Amino acid sequence: MPDTTITPEERETGRVFAPKYDASGLLTAVVVNASSGAVLVVAHMNDAALSATIETGKVHFWSRSRGKLWMKGESSGNVLEVVSIAVDCDQDALVIRADPAGPTCHTGAESCFYRLLTAEDGTLGLELIGT
Amino acid sequence: MPDTTITPEERETGRVFAPKYDASGLLTAVVVNASSGAVLVVAHMNDAALSATIETGKVHFWSRSRGKLWMKGESSGNVLEVVSIAVDCDQDALVIRADPAGPTCHTGAESCFYRLLTAEDGTLGLELIGT
Numbered sequence: 001m002p003d004t005t006i007t008p009e010e011r012e013t014g015r016v017f018a019p020k021y022d023a024s025g026l027l028t029a030v031v032v033n034a035s036s037g038a039v040l041v042v043a044h045m046n047d048a049a050l051s052a053t054i055e056t057g058k059v060h061f062w063s064r065s066r067g068k069l070w071m072k073g074e075s076s077g078n079v080l081e082v083v084s085i086a087v088d089c090d091q092d093a094l095v096i097r098a099d100p101a102g103p104t105c106h107t108g109a110e111s112c113f114y115r116l117l118t119a120e121d122g123t124l125g126l127e128l129i130g131t
Numbered sequence: 132m133p134d135t136t137i138t139p140e141e142r143e144t145g146r147v148f149a150p151k152y153d154a155s156g157l158l159t160a161v162v163v164n165a166s167s168g169a170v171l172v173v174a175h176m177n178d179a180a181l182s183a184t185i186e187t188g189k190v191h192f193w194s195r196s197r198g199k200l201w202m203k204g205e206s207s208g209n210v211l212e213v214v215s216i217a218v219d220c221d222q223d224a225l226v227i228r229a230d231p232a233g234p235t236c237h238t239g240a241e242s243c244f245y246r247l248l249t250a251e252d253g254t255l256g257l258e259l260i261g262t
Contacts, residue, residue, distance in 0.1 A: 041219070119185070
């Protein structure tokens with residue numbers, strides 16, 4: 001990945017891709033279904049995961065819990081084929097449109113976001129939704 | 132927010148809302164336009180930002196760069212009215228559907244994701260897109 005020193009204005013408005021990693025060397029990646037627009041998964045990428053994603057066209061993440069690079073679907077076969085990658089104003093987050101080969105969540109759900117927050121009589125809880 | 136000790140299985144499949152903050156006390160919040168489904172902004176929430184979002188129905192974030200709680204739109208007026216909040220499998224990320232009162236990005240763009248990654252002759256760059 002480019003490691004370019006650019007001004008804040010250039011970072012926000014320019015055409016130079018200069019991903020901004022946090023103190024842990026990570027940025028946030030949001031993967032949405034290219035067909036439906038639904039958010040499938042939110043995870044993190046380090047420089048190696050981003051490079052692997054761009055080079056292979058398949059979404060790779062950095063697992064914070066396992067401390068390793070992994071290709072989404074490397075076990076399940078449910079890879080995410082990249083359609084496009086958008087970057088935000090300060091270049092510390094990506095929205096990746098992708099075609100999923102199967103359910104994205106390891107629970108078997110299409111999306112990791114299969115529960116909605118509810119508040120009944122002031123008590124918070126979760127409600128299952130179809131994804 | 133509930134500070135409940137639950138099993139990993141309960142966290143993934145249950146109805147107890149138990150947000151899982153990272154080592155910095157933050158989780159990731161993705162805000163999408165409730166009408167179009169477009170991703171508007173990705174930012175972070177600590178416990179106070181999440182509580183304020185739930186209590187007021189307006190999206191609040193924790194600014195890592197400024198080290199403070201802020202309501203999105205507190206300066207610009209372009210608040211984000213919460214329609215629903217979904218939580219992911221391990222409860223460390225939220226997808227918030229919201230009605231934006233105006234452009235969400237501080238640059239004036241509807242969405243912070245106004246540039247697409249391009250690769251021409253192997254050189255990465257960014258292309259402006261309408262949002």
